[in-house]
Amino acid sequence: MSKEESTFKFGHPMRSQFLLDNDYIPLNHGSYGTIPKVVQEAFREYQDKMETNPDKFFRRDLELELCKAREAVAKFINAETNEVVFVQNTTTGINSVLKSLKYEEGDKLLYFSTVYAAIGSLLEYIHEIYEGKVELIKIEVNYPISDDDLIDKFVKVIEEEKQKPNTKIKLAVIDAISSTPGVIVPFQRMISILRQNNILSVVDGAHAIGQIPLNIKEIEPDFFATNCHKWLYTPKSSAILYVPYKHQKKIHPSVTSLYLHEGFVSEFSWIGTQDFGSFLAIHAALEFRKKIGGEEKIQNYCKKLAIEGGNLISSILGTEIIGPESIIQSMVNIRLPIPTSNEEFTDKKFMDLMFNKYNFAVLVFKHNKYWYIRASAQIYTDLNDFEKVGYIVKEICDSFK
Ligand SMILES: Cc1ncc(COP(=O)(O)O)c(C=O)c1O
Numbered sequence: 001m002s003k004e005e006s007t008f009k010f011g012h013p014m015r016s017q018f019l020l021d022n023d024y025i026p027l028n029h030g031s032y033g034t035i036p037k038v039v040q041e042a043f044r045e046y047q048d049k050m051e052t053n054p055d056k057f058f059r060r061d062l063e064l065e066l067c068k069a070r071e072a073v074a075k076f077i078n079a080e081t082n083e084v085v086f087v088q089n090t091t092t093g094i095n096s097v098l099k100s101l102k103y104e105e106g107d108k109l110l111y112f113s114t115v116y117a118a119i120g121s122l123l124e125y126i127h128e129i130y131e132g133k134v135e136l137i138k139i140e141v142n143y144p145i146s147d148d149d150l151i152d153k154f155v156k157v158i159e160e161e162k163q164k165p166n167t168k169i170k171l172a173v174i175d176a177i178s179s180t181p182g183v184i185v186p187f188q189r190m191i192s193i194l195r196q197n198n199i200l201s202v203v204d205g206a207h208a209i210g211q212i213p214l215n216i217k218e219i220e221p222d223f224f225a226t227n228c229h230k231w232l233y234t235p236k237s238s239a240i241l242y243v244p245y246k247h248q249k250k251i252h253p254s255v256t257s258l259y260l261h262e263g264f265v266s267e268f269s270w271i272g273t274q275d276f277g278s279f280l281a282i283h284a285a286l287e288f289r290k291k292i293g294g295e296e297k298i299q300n301y302c303k304k305l306a307i308e309g310g311n312l313i314s315s316i317l318g319t320e321i322i323g324p325e326s327i328i329q330s331m332v333n334i335r336l337p338i339p340t341s342n343e344e345f346t347d348k349k350f351m352d353l354m355f356n357k358y359n360f361a362v363l364v365f366k367h368n369k370y371w372y373i374r375a376s377a378q379i380y381t382d383l384n385d386f387e388k389v390g391y392i393v394k395e396i397c398d399s400f401k
Pocket of ligand 1: 118207
């Protein structure tokens, strides 16, 4: 094996490329992501450029640099450069879309009970500022559920709503990969159903870019926001918002600033002074991903590890993972042997032990009458990490029985 090959071998050898503490077991990449050292270096170089000559950086260089960064990320998802803008995070991107659209009495907004809490709050806010004239329709989902059953539920609600007078579903917010549980949602099928029914699709793709392949020209969503700082290895906070040309006139950043009326790309290019380094460092992240073997290699490693690791933890706990395997990519959800009726067990207590006693990370959450953990596979983790976490989590669970 050449030196370069061994440096980029996935699993523990990859830890040297990242900044993570040595004795920490990081199985929660899904929440915040983390960056390779080379990306941090590139990020800091942009900060140096910004601080050594701020005027030149902001007045001369920034526009071109931002355009090059948009070009690179747009190419990565097969979108047009001018249909993609940077936003700080997915929450901001979805806020911009939902707050820009105009609603009429009788309009309804469709979403799933698995919606990310911040986006759930945003929907509630739209309902409140329109003084109840805009209604929310929630589809309850409890996993495990097959993609076909999920689609059936979705279609049933849309068909039922079509029968009602003086009302219409204006848009649906759907996840590409939901947060809790962390599973792939059949979003492409949902988007085409929405299109056939003249309902706008707003995709919360917070976990999508870098975790699953994205081809925007094939997916054809009306709106798509995705965090580069989670699975693509860019610094926090960097995300993109895709808005096709046909919708751009109606969409504005959630913060109004200098370039109002100067077009979609210009408006989003400036929402006030900020550190743009996290957007510009995208080149370094994309280059790193190529150098270590490319998208397919990363995705295959993570999927295999998530499935094997999840099964290993569930066998240690005597429970099961949420399947089928087709809905698992880099995150796996493992049921804890603790029902939510056990009031002794709380996520706070679990996290206190996780941080203060054992030094590992997973996401702990309630779903469908049970506590679960969500464990993330990454190129810097291996089966041994999952095994260690399995035994630690067993010890924690046993202490609550
Ligand atoms: C499905 C989903 N949507 C939105 C978000 C929000 O991401 P951010 O805080 O970066 O806006 C998250 C964060 O984990 C998420 O899991």
